[in-house]
Amino acid sequence: MKKNIFFLLLLLSIFSCKQNLEESSPLDTSKIIKLxxxxxxxxxxxxxxxxxxxxxxxxxxxxxxxxxxxxxxxxxxxxxxxxxxxxxxxxxxxxxxxxxxxxxxxxxxxxxxxxxxxxxxxxxxxxxxxxxxxxxxxxxxxxxxxxxKSNDTIRSWDCDIKPKIEGLTSENSIHILLDAKFKKQLAKDKIYYGAGIDIRFYIDKKGKHSGYHLDDYNRLEKNNREKYKVQFVKAGIDQLKKYQKCSAGEIKGQKVITKQTIRTYFN
Known part of the structure; x- marks a missing residue:
């Protein structure tokens, strides 16, 4: 009999605790804004x-x-x-x-x-x-x-149809294989060149690209990088010029002049 009373009291205690817990911590929906x-x-x-x-x-x-x-x-x-x-x-x-x-x-x-x-x-x-x-x-x-209809220069990613350079495996990067002698010299000067450089250029309404210049060189290591700056940039531009067949970008069905940035990786 005592065991039954104890069990009953235990159940009442558990139920009371659960009820108090639910009452003491309700979800305050007034602070939630359903957007x-x-x-x-x-x-x-x-x-x-x-x-x-x-x-x-x-x-x-x-x-x-x-x-x-x-x-x-x-x-x-x-x-x-x-x-x-x-x-x-x-x-x-x-x-x-x-x-x-x-x-x-x-x-x-x-x-x-x-x-x-x-x-x-x-x-x-x-x-x-x-x-x-x-x-x-x-x-x-x-x-x-x-x-x-203007002759304004548009960023390539703002076009309805982006300009394309045929022959690139990626629309915004190229890879250049450096000769062993040059790589050896870079290793000696502790220059990490894998991050590459960014070259900016322009593609006109006829699909011809020109006006190459260095856009970002800070991806290369700082140590002695200025020493090889000209070589890296020249190598990137020379490689880019090999891809002569391009299509111009378009907005509203009209061809436009675009500026494009290509990441040049050195391997």
Missing amino acids: PKLENIHTYIQLPKSEDRICRNGIKWAKKDIEKGELVFSMPSGEGDYDLRQEKYIRILCKKHNLIFRFEMIDDAPVEEGMQGCYGAYMDNMIAKKFNSNFKQNLLNEADIMLS
Whole structure:
């Protein structure tokens, strides 16, 4: 009988502890912001969550700018790279339509949780009301067409179709076999050359490349590297010139002038 009472008390104790544990540490859902998908941001800004200070502040700043008479053509910009290939022509077109072009910084790792890009989304809605829902994309397309018809130099990775150099096993690197005598001298001076160098050049609308110059030499070891700088660069350019057949980069179906960087490895 005593054993049964003890067992019953043990079960009640375990149940009570479990219940107290659940009651003392509930999931505080009030601190969690479930962020909408990026494509829904224009809907989300109509009623952002009260906890979402990032989005609410973005909307607040947008409203202040509008009150000052600034209707902003905003584009997101991440850390490290702030370029927009048609930025030059977007600025021209924005001026024509009395708009201000501005980048909105989007952090890769925001300090607090919330929806970024609400400033731009609010401005997009205001632009759509003033013009039409397709206005922003149409302006970007128009700027792209202006760019494609120009003689501006475009970075190869900004093209719709990247330029190609036929014969390369990789689109952005070449390998050069050094002669034994040169390698022996490099070993004597303790120069590690495997990391290679970067050579920049240009490919015109006809697919011809020219204008070779050293882009980055810091991949080689510092010790005595200046002593062999000319030899390394000459070897890289001489090898690159062997690949004469190229195709130009394209934007909106138009061939454009591009600048290209090739990593040159020495073996």
